[in-house]
Amino acid sequence: MSEPIRTSELHEIERPTGPVAAALLAAGIGAVVLGFLTTLNEASANVHDFLEFDEGVGPLSGKTVIAGAAYFASWAALYAVWRRRNLALRTILIVTVALITLGVLGTFPTFFQAFAAE
Numbered sequence: 001m002s003e004p005i006r007t008s009e010l011h012e013i014e015r016p017t018g019p020v021a022a023a024l025l026a027a028g029i030g031a032v033v034l035g036f037l038t039t040l041n042e043a044s045a046n047v048h049d050f051l052e053f054d055e056g057v058g059p060l061s062g063k064t065v066i067a068g069a070a071y072f073a074s075w076a077a078l079y080a081v082w083r084r085r086n087l088a089l090r091t092i093l094i095v096t097v098a099l100i101t102l103g104v105l106g107t108f109p110t111f112f113q114a115f116a117a118e
Helices: 018-043 045-050 059-082 089-106 109-115
Strands: none
Touching (some): 018 045, 018 059, 018 109, 089 109
16 A cells, blocks of 8 residues: 655646736736727727717727727737746736726826817
8 A cells, every 4th residue: 555645745836827927918908908999989980980889888889899809819819829838927917007007097088088089
């Protein structure tokens, strides 16, 4: 009969950080796309009309669908490229926070109304 494994003999499996980095950066990309589309919607009547996927919801429907698609597409692409790599999560986190900050800024009325079409 074999001896039981001692906890001191167990080794933690090191997993790649690429999948986490892909999800983080994709969140930043989705946020910045939403902010950009919100500002662009205010600046152009053509964009406003294009983003109106549902008349009851208005251009918000297009903004959220496109931002969601940008998130999922970038997550899938980044995951495919980074799934077995170990990346510096600190750098990815800094870039993600910067992108989310820009995205949130683009959704503030004070900001996007500055670009309003006359």
